[in-house]
Amino acid sequence: MHFIYCFLFLLAGIKWGDWKNWRDYYPTILFLIGGDLLKNALLHNHRMWAFQEVFFGQKILIGHFAIDLMVMTIIYPVTILIYLGHYPRVWWKQIIWVAIWVFLFSAKEFINLNYLNLINHYHGWNMGWSILFNIAMFVILRIHFKNPPYAWTVSIIWIVFLFNWFNIPIDVFK
Numbered sequence: 001m002h003f004i005y006c007f008l009f010l011l012a013g014i015k016w017g018d019w020k021n022w023r024d025y026y027p028t029i030l031f032l033i034g035g036d037l038l039k040n041a042l043l044h045n046h047r048m049w050a051f052q053e054v055f056f057g058q059k060i061l062i063g064h065f066a067i068d069l070m071v072m073t074i075i076y077p078v079t080i081l082i083y084l085g086h087y088p089r090v091w092w093k094q095i096i097w098v099a100i101w102v103f104l105f106s107a108k109e110f111i112n113l114n115y116l117n118l119i120n121h122y123h124g125w126n127m128g129w130s131i132l133f134n135i136a137m138f139v140i141l142r143i144h145f146k147n148p149p150y151a152w153t154v155s156i157i158w159i160v161f162l163f164n165w166f167n168i169p170i171d172v173f174k
Contacts, residue, residue, distance in 0.1 A: 046168060051067035052064065
């Protein structure tokens with residue numbers, strides 16, 4: 001099923017992605033991928049959520065990290081090319097645009113969690129946290145595109161907040 005999601009995102013990227021300006025978005029793509037790699041490294045033994053494959057491709061997508069690598073290489077770049085490539089100039093349209101992306105990512109997760117069994121939540125993570133995370137992520141991605149140092153600062157504060165809220169054990173740093 002994750003292959004299908006990636007294929008659909010790729011089709012959307014081909015149709016709506018701002019490919020001619022991909023170099024402008026490249027730092028933000030790396031920022032998103034780097035954040036996900038950091039999450040995987042720090043929370044390897046204390047995941048808040050984990051992907052799994054249950055339909056087909058189980059022999060290729062053998063676990064969370066394999067699926068997440070595919071997401072990082074296909075879905076994240078396409079998301080940035082569409083999201084930032086069509087980001088509106090008018091503030092109220094920006095709010096709607098962010099809300100559309102939060103809804104899209106949250107609805108996909110809700111379906112994967114409740115109907116397709118493609119993701120599991122752990123350690124108190126739930127759909128409410130996923131929605132809040134998606135809001136933060138899409139806002140921070142736009143901030144990063146405009147002002148990377150500010151986005152790094154906001155991200156560090158967000159990470160510290162989440163680590164404290166969820167009582168992430170300090171030994172994840174070992």
